[in-house]
Amino acid sequence: MKILAVDDSPLMREVIRKAVELLGYEFFEAANGQEALNLLKEQAIDIVTMDWNMPILDGYETVQVIRNNPTFAHLKILMLSSRDGEMYREKALNAGANHYMSKPFRQESLMEQLMSLERKAS
Amino acid sequence: MLLNLSQQPILQPQEMPQMIDRAVLKALQDATMDVLRCMCDTSVRLQGIQAQHWAGDFKSLLEINAQDDEQALSLSLPLELANRLINRMLGATHPILSAEKRQDGVQELINMIAGAFSHSVSSLPQLLTLPGALPEMPKAAHAVILFFEAEGKPFSIQLRV
Numbered sequence: 001m002k003i004l005a006v007d008d009s010p011l012m013r014e015v016i017r018k019a020v021e022l023l024g025y026e027f028f029e030a031a032n033g034q035e036a037l038n039l040l041k042e043q044a045i046d047i048v049t050m051d052w053n054m055p056i057l058d059g060y061e062t063v064q065v066i067r068n069n070p071t072f073a074h075l076k077i078l079m080l081s082s083r084d085g086e087m088y089r090e091k092a093l094n095a096g097a098n099h100y101m102s103k104p105f106r107q108e109s110l111m112e113q114l115m116s117l118e119r120k121a122s
Numbered sequence: 123m124l125l126n127l128s129q130q131p132i133l134q135p136q137e138m139p140q141m142i143d144r145a146v147l148k149a150l151q152d153a154t155m156d157v158l159r160c161m162c163d164t165s166v167r168l169q170g171i172q173a174q175h176w177a178g179d180f181k182s183l184l185e186i187n188a189q190d191d192e193q194a195l196s197l198s199l200p201l202e203l204a205n206r207l208i209n210r211m212l213g214a215t216h217p218i219l220s221a222e223k224r225q226d227g228v229q230e231l232i233n234m235i236a237g238a239f240s241h242s243v244s245s246l247p248q249l250l251t252l253p254g255a256l257p258e259m260p261k262a263a264h265a266v267i268l269f270f271e272a273e274g275k276p277f278s279i280q281l282r283v
């Protein structure tokens with residue numbers, strides 16, 4: 001299982017990496033949506049964790065781009081954002097995210113979500 | 123002047139004409155505690171609350187702002203505590219963090235606190251709209267500071283009102 005963490009914070013990517021490695025998944029990272037789109041063309045990624053606020057191309061726009069490309073139809077997207085609230089959750093899900101988690105989150109919760117998305121992906 | 127959350131009204135020092143609703147301060151307290159419990163696996167205790175003029179910085183403390191149209195939050199952490207909290211976020215025990223990593227981590231924490239706080243207070247219709255003095259005041263005139271303790275070290279979070 002290949003997981004791509006998209007977040008402009010290197011520290012948050014490291015936090016996500018810990019959870020991914022504990023699950024025994026392969027970890028990839030990108031600092032913004034554009035980097036993520038480039039990497040998706042090179043790697044057969046299964047699950048993306050997507051931050052919302054990022055420079056160059058933010059998470060919301062990136063999800064829309066991904067969902068408009070049939071090549072990535074299989075991709076599961078977990079939106080991770082400090083924007084808390086039903087409005088943001090709905091917006092993310094309507095754009096095509098499979099799940100929405102607000103920061104802060106516990107490592108165990110993130111791992112559970114990744115495992116849940118893995119089951120849906122397989 | 124230190125104020126107690128149980129006092130009613132919560133804040134009305136003489137130089138601060140508007141009041142702040144108790145629920146607003148409780149929301150900020152809860153947001154701070156939740157974020158540090160979740161991300162840093164550490165417990166936090168509220169030590170006190172103080173009203174004063176908004177201060178841009180604290181000497182020798184790390185301070186990062188998260189700001190939107192209406193509010194500003196400022197988190198002030200001693201460097202040692204910042205290092206400990208960020209290490210806890212990473213599940214690591216190595217005490218040496220680069221300045222960039224520490225800055226990045228504290229920025230993430232304040233972003234999360236601001237997000238959780240904004241979400242909580244969005245359901246409070248009376249937020250910062252009490253007795254009418256606020257619109258006439260210059261922005262950033264006043265602040266409320268919540269003093270906390272974590273890992274045996276003090277830190278504070280400032281809310282500009």
